[in-house]
Amino acid sequence: MAEPAIISVRGVDKVFNGGSDRAVTALQDIDLTIGRGEFISLLGPSGCGKSTLLRVMADLTAPTGGTVTVNGKTPGAARAARDYGMVFQQAGLFEWRSVLRNVELPLQVAGAKKDVHRAKALEMLELVRLSEFAGHYPWQLSGGMQQRVAIARALSADPEILFMDEPLGALDEMNRERLQGELLRIWGDTRTTVVFVTHSISEAVFLSSRVVVMSARPGRIAASIDVDLPYPRTAETRTTPEFFEKVTEVRKALHGAPSEQAAA
């Protein structure tokens, strides 16, 4: 990759219940360098530690060994500086706050002035095309719309990195494909670095500039595959032979990986 590294993971291990007989090695000796502006997918079967790796980078889980650098800092410092935004599988919106006030929350935590964060939040809602729902409450929105609000919320403090932990996993296929397109547009507009966890091969190939394939028990990186399909990618991209070739290549890497079960 030509771009300078924004995230670097060196020899990271993660053992749960360490020391006991129920010890589980979730990650073993992970090395990964992510360049500025990349769209990286972490792909693998369930239990391969892809979410754990993301949580280690986000300082939501401490690694057992190894070092992680995020935007030139420790993950903890990067988190405190709001260098990244995060989207989870559930939108996790605060049901007592309107859509607008949900998006404002990271700016409020950052201590921004009210008129500043109001304007910024409105801008973010425009980005995810939900401006007319600013005054609605989360329970009045569909699952897909809630997830778009979560994306707006994650981006409102202008982070350099966007961590996404299976953000489209709970959506139906139609919504899913529509949001994948939206996500690429947002990525193109904001030029953030995206680290995206998924267990869907086609989703990973369609979105990413690079797919990092992981294997399970213990979680390791099995392959790193560049996806050189040109952006902007559209619905037509999914029907091209190049797309199918890439999907096949990733599938082979996934199945060749020493794991008991393959991902869907």
Added chain:
Amino acid sequence: MTATNISASPRPPAARKSPKPAAPREPGRDGALLRRLTDPLGALLVVVALAALWEGYKAFGRAVDDRFLGLGLPVATDDLSMPHLWTIVGSLAAPARAGDSTSLAVYLIGETTVTLREALYGLGAGSLLGLVLAVLFVHVAPLNRGLMPWLVASQTVPLVAIAPMIVIWGGKAGLPPWAGVTGIAAYLAFFPVTVNSLRGLKSPPTVQLDFMRSVGAGQLRVLWSLRFPAALPYVFAGLRLAATASVVGAIVGELSAGTGRGIGRAILTSAYYYSNGPEKLYAAVLVAAIAGILFVQVLALLERFALRHRHAR
């Protein structure tokens, strides 16, 4: 009040429970209107049914040892034991004491406001203590484990045994008698607030806690922007229980306190002179009950306002 029924479940936050809500929709206003009409109607029906039960039971006999269908009635139905409802209500308009110009109703309402003020102060102090304890417990787990059994124990000690103690201590400390009564109300009020608030403060799902961490929020910010608002429905459930408990506490407290004021005292006095006018005791109890209901209803109104934007009413 036992430890088993202090934890009322608030309505669960529905946004989390239903994975896929339908497309954008407006809150159901038509249903709310219908409910606004049927709710008081239902309450009225209950009052009518209770009145019919009272008078119906009374109609079966006139004196002690009445029999109906060969069975002895458990409570005598003569006018001394069970005055007619109209006698009770009528006594409210009569003078409180012979030769007195104020009616019984005015006298009882006056005493009730004294009691409600004690209950309100007790509820305020108790709820505040309850909230502070819950916040401490959620952040300091050993405190929770160590102190909670004692709090449970404190609520199983009979109130009638504790009430005089608190009143005596208050008196020794130079506090006015009503302060002791307020203390008893607070003693009963804090516990349901603690238990329910604790549950509420612990209610945010992992994803919301993770999110707050991901934006670099500290403990205080998490408490203020996530735990408190998430706990609000639970806190109100606790407050509802605490409100009834504080009224009970104030009334029982008055029985032990030498205040000479309050509806508890009024009930005691009319019980003492029962044979002079049994309807006066029932009138006092009736006023106390209505006051208690109103007290809790004010809180319910406050709750409805505070939670107006939440789903699942």
